[in-house]
Structure formats: C-alpha cells, structure tokens
Amino acid sequence: MRxxxxxxxxxxxxxxxxxxxxxxxxxGELLVKVRAAGVNPIDWKIRDGAGQRxxxxxxxxxxxxxxxxxxxxxxxxxxxxxxDAVFGIIRAGGFADYAMAPAADMVRMPAGLDFVTxxxxxxxxxxxxxxxxDVAGLARGQRLLITGASGGVGSLAVQIAKAAGAHVxxxxxxxxxxxxxxxGADVFIDYTxxxxxxxxxxxxxxxxxxxxxTFQRAFATLRQxxxxxxxxxxxxxxxxxxxxxxxRVLCKPDAAQLSAIRDxxxxxxxxxxxxxxxxxxxVTDAFALSKGGRTRGKIVLEISP
Numbered sequence: 001m002r003x004x005x006x007x008x009x010x011x012x013x014x015x016x017x018x019x020x021x022x023x024x025x026x027x028g029e030l031l032v033k034v035r036a037a038g039v040n041p042i043d044w045k046i047r048d049g050a051g052q053r054x055x056x057x058x059x060x061x062x063x064x065x066x067x068x069x070x071x072x073x074x075x076x077x078x079x080x081x082x083x084d085a086v087f088g089i090i091r092a093g094g095f096a097d098y099a100m101a102p103a104a105d106m107v108r109m110p111a112g113l114d115f116v117t118x119x120x121x122x123x124x125x126x127x128x129x130x131x132x133x134d135v136a137g138l139a140r141g142q143r144l145l146i147t148g149a150s151g152g153v154g155s156l157a158v159q160i161a162k163a164a165g166a167h168v169x170x171x172x173x174x175x176x177x178x179x180x181x182x183x184g185a186d187v188f189i190d191y192t193x194x195x196x197x198x199x200x201x202x203x204x205x206x207x208x209x210x211x212x213x214t215f216q217r218a219f220a221t222l223r224q225x226x227x228x229x230x231x232x233x234x235x236x237x238x239x240x241x242x243x244x245x246x247x248r249v250l251c252k253p254d255a256a257q258l259s260a261i262r263d264x265x266x267x268x269x270x271x272x273x274x275x276x277x278x279x280x281x282x283v284t285d286a287f288a289l290s291k292g293g294r295t296r297g298k299i300v301l302e303i304s305p
Contacts, residue, residue, distance in 0.1 A: 004095035004283050007059045009049040012284040015062075022098050025074035030101045032086060035115035037094045038065035039299040040123055040152070041232075044287040056092070062283075063094025066101070067109060067118035068303075077103040085109040087118045089126065089253050095283060097303060105253035110265040120152070120272040120298035123251060125261045127231050128157035128207070131249035132164070136205045136229040140165035145200045145221055148209035149185065150176035152298040153231055155273055157207055158183040160261075163269040169203070171196045176296055179273070197221050208233055219244065273297030 003020045025031040042050070043062050051060050067087040070080050080086070080103060088106040093099045109118045132138040144161050148154040149170035161168050162184040170185035173192050181188050189196045191214075200221040208215045208230040215233035219242060222228060227245035235246045264270035275297040278286050286299050 001097035002280060003093065003097070004062045004280070005059050006047055006051075006062065009047065009052065009058075011048075012287060015047060015284050015287070017281055017283075020061075020096075023100050025072050025077075025100060027075040028077060028103055029074040030070050030077065030080060030086070030103050030106055031072035031074075032066060032068040032099050032101050032106070033071045034066050034068040034094060034096060034099050034303045035305075036067050036119035036303060037063050037301045038119045038121075038123060038152075039283075039286040039290055039301060040065060041290055043095075044291055047287070061093035061096065063090075063096065063099070063301075064092060065089050065119060065123040066094040066099055067115045068099070071098060074103065079103075080106070085115070085118075087122055088255070088258060089122045089251070095280060095301060095303075102253070105255060107255050107258045107262060110262045113265065116277055116300050116302055117272055117274055119300050120274050121156070121261065121265065121270075122258060124153045124272070124298065125156045125160065125270070126254060126257060127153050127249055127251040128160050129257050129261060130251060130254070131207050131229045131231055132157065132161055132166075132205070135247045135249050136207065136227040136245075138164065138166055138205050141167070142204035143167045143169070143202065145169045145171065145196075145203045145206045145218070146185075146209070147171045147191075147196070147206070147214050147218060149180045149183070150296050151209055151293075152295070154207075154209045155180070155183055155297055156270065157209070158185050159270045160264065161207075163264055166205075169200050171200070179296060205229070207231075274300050276300070277302050 070084045086106045150172040169187040171189040174190040197220040202223045206228045211232035
C-alpha cells in the first residue's frame, strides 16, 4: 500500500511516497481503509523537525486526521463492523491507503456526509471545542473573539461557539468577510483595515489561531479576568501574570466530544469548508499551501475516491 513517509527532517524534499506492507489491527484497534485525510500545520511542522521534539522516531508515517471505512476489527472491539464509515484523529500514518486507529478514538461519520468533507472535521473541530470549553470555559452569552476566523480551525470555532450561544467577533482579512459572516459571526473585523485590538473590547474569551504578534496584541481585547486561549502561541510566565487567564490547547482524541460535534453537523449547525482537494501524491503541494497560511477552510487529500 502507499504511505507518506519521512526518513529525515527537512523541507518537502524529505517527503516520500513509499510502498509498505498493509498493517493488521491489534487488540482494541481498527484497520481503516482511508478515503480522505485532512492536512494540518502539524504535519509539515513534524516534517520540519517538530517530530523529534514530540518524541517521534524516524521513519515517521505522516497524517493524523482521517475518514474512511472499517476494513478489519481487532480483538476486543465492540460497536464497529467491517464497512462502517468512520472518522477521527490518530497519532500517525493517516496519509496512506490504510491506517491503524484505536477504536476508542474513532466515531461513525455524520449521516449523509461525504468522506472528503468528513476528513475536514476531526482535528480542527476538536481543537476548537477543547480550546473554547475545556481550557477557556466559554459559556452561553459570553463575548468571544476568534483570530484567524477563516482558517480550518477558526471557521469551525465560529460555528461551534454560535451553537453554544456565544456572541462571536471574528477576525480575518477583508477578502474573507462574506465567508466569515456566513458562518454566523456577529461582528467581523478586517485586520488589514485597522488594528483589531482597537475594535474588539471587553471580551470574555479570546481564541487565537494566528500566534506571534497577534497573540500578544489580543490581550488588550480582554476584560479583567477574561481568558485567552491559543492553539499556536506559547504563553510565557509573564503572560500568566496579567490580570487574565491564559492557556494553550493541545488537541487530543475524544470520542464523546467528536460525537457531539457529529451531532452539530447532522443538525446543520456546523459545516466544514474544504478549500482544496488534492491526491495523495500531491502531499507536498498541500504542505506548501498550508504553510502559506492563506487558505480559507481546509486542505484535504483524497486517498481513495
């Protein structure tokens, strides 16, 4: 079977499509025939060298977000049958014809959804869910600012927050205004037209998906004892001494949360936006697009039509 593998760290030149043996599921696992796989910044960051910092061992099979059908069921697994359409996040190996997945981390796909669209959901939606609710404690009626609201995580965060009853101010470039407003944002800020911190004030929660200077400037938008959560920034000890809360979300598999997210999709309260669909062999093009940081929504690899 085909798989995307790196044997050293570096740029796109270290990324290879290789032929490997199809794995067999162990106890508690599913073998999934991958139909589509979401592309995320963590994929090319692992390629760049983050894999070493994360304790991964070369060679590394890339890809952590998949949709597909159950091909085999490992011993002790209940609730899944061969042929079931599933989706979820896995540790590695999602950019391949087949992938191993802990059964406890996989969930049946939303009814009526195609595999490409389903692959755009798990990591981004779980990151948003865990940032907003688990880390920041967002509650109904609170005022929320989302930076990078047109991206793969931000666009899902807008919809999840609106479904939870929050008032959402969304920041993106002006070219994405109609798209972001269409997601349900109450207020749109074009960061290219004016400093966003001069517009957004007294926020209960900020969810930063941009990082860098945006992360630091976002503190000025919070009310006293508000909370800033980031999926990309790195809060320092000094940040923790402000009169607000600050934290970083590290997305983890959670079948219960993913099931709740599936319910939002089926209720038409959450709709992922797929920006680009590429074949497996074009994975380096996908990485280049992702690293460019201007994609509206999600990049997805279609592994098997």
